[in-house]
Amino acid sequence: MADHSFFVHPTAIIDEPCEIGEGTKIWHFSHVMSGARIGEQCVLGQNVLIASNVVIGKGCKIQNNVSLYTGVELEDFVFCGPSCVFTNVINPRAEINRRAEFMRTLVRRGATIGANATVVCGATIGRYAFIGAGAVVRGNVPDYALMLGVPARHCGWMSRHGARLPDPDTDGIMVCSVSGWRYRLVAPDTVRCEDWDEEKELPALS
Template structure:
């Protein structure tokens, strides 16, 4: 096994594997079985492979032990970030300080997860996405490739607002297809889909699906126009 460069007070569990040229900061915890690729930078106070704690009244499945975390080559994990068990980061993912990536989440190559971002359980994020500072990606969401989510965006997944057992099989997060974009401080209602190259203006509340290449703005968000040709994903 390759031996990483390590700071002080590092705790490494059993059967953790490291690629070449891994650097680990101070006060890092890496739980059993985690797989760390080549050229990975893990900064101070990071936790990798944390098993989730389940509240007594949680609707999440009671899983005793989730599979280990997988961190691809070339990743950076910022200070005080937490990457849960059964999360998988592809190569060259950048996770900024204070971010949280929950269990059963996959993050595609070269995606940026910004400072303070929370990606909740059972989400899929594509390649070369940008999730900006303090945005919240609710559980059961799926983001395609080249998706942009601006700072302070809030997504939701529970139309019943925790008031009925009927909601248990109806949770649905946001779906953002390739090239979709959401402006700062936007809120989306549960189950919203933003089609390819759809865009949402800053400060909007999205109550209906956004069609391909539409720009919507306002409270509630309404269609303003088609996204300009020079801003479409196919021209990037």
């Protein structure tokens, strides 16, 4: 591609037309298919597949051996750990063409998908949720939720800075050990950050 505002390793394959944002890096043996849209300042590790019509926001980090199939959408600043798995059909069969049955999977801003985790299609992963390594997610995940195990179970809450939050106090407040920011448990499955506008980007950590 003539646009040099992003980096593509010589071994990577880019099918046109597609969109790749400024400052994005695409490393060894990766493949971006036509119709994909990748935001600014993303990093795609080795052997990453971005299928047709996949949408990736800015600042995402996709580690080695990850395939994002048609129907997957990542919002800004999502982290996909090595060899994590996304599906786009519930009941695949090699003998049956199910392209018309692809389901949408949405990973919302700032979420982390751990190494070797599996996200079954049709799920929405909430903002800043944390899916532990090897977990298997079969349904929607709340914002800030920590999900562990097979199948994945809700085991606690994580801050936007990636620290596990303590149990809430009598006012429902949990304080991040890294940032000092406060989070409030406003319902059994709902946490809100008290100290930063949910719609704004995180400030740089000092």
